[in-house]
Amino acid sequence: MAKMREPVIVGVADAPLEKGMLKGGGSVLQMQAWAAKAALAEAGMTPRDVDGLLIAGMWGVPGPGLLPSVTFGEYLGIRPRYADTTNIGGSAFEAHVAHASMAIEKGYCDVALITYGSTQKSERSRSLGGRPPVLTMQFENTWGIPQPVGGYAMAAMRHMHEFGTTSAQLAEIAVATRKWAALNPAATMRGPMSIDDVLNSAMVADPLHLLDCCLVTDGGGAVVMTSAENARAHGVKNPVHVRGYGEAHSHWSIGAMPDLARLTSAEMSGGTALQMAGVKHEDFDVVEVYDSFTITVLMTLEALGFCKPGEGGRFVSGQRTAPGGEFPLNTNGGGLSYGHPGMYGIFLLIEAVRQLRGECGPRQVPDCELALVHGTGGTLSSGATCILARS
Amino acid sequence: MYEKPLPIVDPGTEFFWREAKAHRLTIPQCQDCGKHHFYPRALCPHCFSDRLEWTQISGKGTVYSYTVARKPAGPAFLPDVPYVIALVDLAEGPRMMSNVMTASPDSVRIGDAVEITFDDVTPEVSLPKFRLVREAG
Numbered sequence: 001m002a003k004m005r006e007p008v009i010v011g012v013a014d015a016p017l018e019k020g021m022l023k024g025g026g027s028v029l030q031m032q033a034w035a036a037k038a039a040l041a042e043a044g045m046t047p048r049d050v051d052g053l054l055i056a057g058m059w060g061v062p063g064p065g066l067l068p069s070v071t072f073g074e075y076l077g078i079r080p081r082y083a084d085t086t087n088i089g090g091s092a093f094e095a096h097v098a099h100a101s102m103a104i105e106k107g108y109c110d111v112a113l114i115t116y117g118s119t120q121k122s123e124r125s126r127s128l129g130g131r132p133p134v135l136t137m138q139f140e141n142t143w144g145i146p147q148p149v150g151g152y153a154m155a156a157m158r159h160m161h162e163f164g165t166t167s168a169q170l171a172e173i174a175v176a177t178r179k180w181a182a183l184n185p186a187a188t189m190r191g192p193m194s195i196d197d198v199l200n201s202a203m204v205a206d207p208l209h210l211l212d213c214c215l216v217t218d219g220g221g222a223v224v225m226t227s228a229e230n231a232r233a234h235g236v237k238n239p240v241h242v243r244g245y246g247e248a249h250s251h252w253s254i255g256a257m258p259d260l261a262r263l264t265s266a267e268m269s270g271g272t273a274l275q276m277a278g279v280k281h282e283d284f285d286v287v288e289v290y291d292s293f294t295i296t297v298l299m300t301l302e303a304l305g306f307c308k309p310g311e312g313g314r315f316v317s318g319q320r321t322a323p324g325g326e327f328p329l330n331t332n333g334g335g336l337s338y339g340h341p342g343m344y345g346i347f348l349l350i351e352a353v354r355q356l357r358g359e360c361g362p363r364q365v366p367d368c369e370l371a372l373v374h375g376t377g378g379t380l381s382s383g384a385t386c387i388l389a390r391s
Numbered sequence: 392m393y394e395k396p397l398p399i400v401d402p403g404t405e406f407f408w409r410e411a412k413a414h415r416l417t418i419p420q421c422q423d424c425g426k427h428h429f430y431p432r433a434l435c436p437h438c439f440s441d442r443l444e445w446t447q448i449s450g451k452g453t454v455y456s457y458t459v460a461r462k463p464a465g466p467a468f469l470p471d472v473p474y475v476i477a478l479v480d481l482a483e484g485p486r487m488m489s490n491v492m493t494a495s496p497d498s499v500r501i502g503d504a505v506e507i508t509f510d511d512v513t514p515e516v517s518l519p520k521f522r523l524v525r526e527a528g
Contacts, residue, residue, distance in 0.1 A: 133397065138398035142395075142518060144474060145458075146460050150476055154476075157457060158456040205461065208458075
């Protein structure tokens, strides 16, 4: 039997932001085309090399965005033989890495391009009102739940009730993440911030304050994958290996979440990925997890098994996840301080790859060899985990 | 003029809303496993049976979790701020999102006993909401 073709990441790029908006302006298609070109260039490739296109986003719906790979493939001028438009929310891109890995292993495609773009801030298209109360949302938006923060707030409330988690513990996450952003020139919010600043910021939906919430920005990015063999043929010096992956979703409506104090989807996807990679929690040098809200991070760390259920508050206390701390987490400044364009997951991958390649300057984690990336989508609905390695 | 979102009723949910209009909280109950579920589905999410019957339930429950919206979900909700959105564990089992109608939103706690009340928001639509049992009467 022939040896499996090993999937590797060979290029990443993110669109430059200025005050949270695409620098110089541009459409959501332009943004993704520029990011794709930059990511492919890292591997000495062009769009001509791409035969697999994976994409998810909120743009162009209803309309061309309903068929995003078909639309963006045409825009880019390519004819992919493999397409994947899986959209499970902000974790879609971690799932795309999983799907592209399988496609590359199987020989179903040779070069996979994953892209994302959003111009929500430039367009001022984000609102707390959410979408029309149709189908399942008849039973949500009718009550005036601010979307998506209301569902996360209810999870935080339940977590506090069951485990005694405090607002100050949640604030530890926002503060540590801001310290990483201060080391990243590309981050949107870089000024100093204290735990009191978080606690004194406006309450949005109890118990979540404004500074417990991610930013609302534009954002775009691209990730290029191929086989290790093809990477060598293109002279790629620093391929990042995909050691494990997993995905799951448990509900859509927050009322259908199996347990509001436990992140079931992350327990499932993380378990699958860790088993596939055959690594232990203490092996990771850096961890990048979705931080739509501070509570998302806390519940993700518990669900992935970095600490026990209910111990997340203590785990993040004392700035353990800040630069210089024992547990480097969300090292680009995260959705909380780098930027959050609606579906943030691709930026977790981009930062993990840059850390593994040793490109992160003042925020570089020393001897970074193994990274865990975990995306969360919907209202704590979906999870997808990737385990990435330098060698 | 009611400007907040109204349910976009479909064939799977029409009976629920018709019952709500008559101030009855009526949800599907599985004739095979006996469990209720909410929101209404074509198959029982517990055992996947399609033998479902609409059953009027007690309207009693407890607060499983909640939030107090300090920012409105759109301009139509601005006059209501702060208001309570809760997940209520109904006595019959299912969990249901709704509002807890109270003059003191800061007093709501997880575990609070609640009971159904209907808010006739338009001539066609009555929304099932909850009030705190300790404030009733």
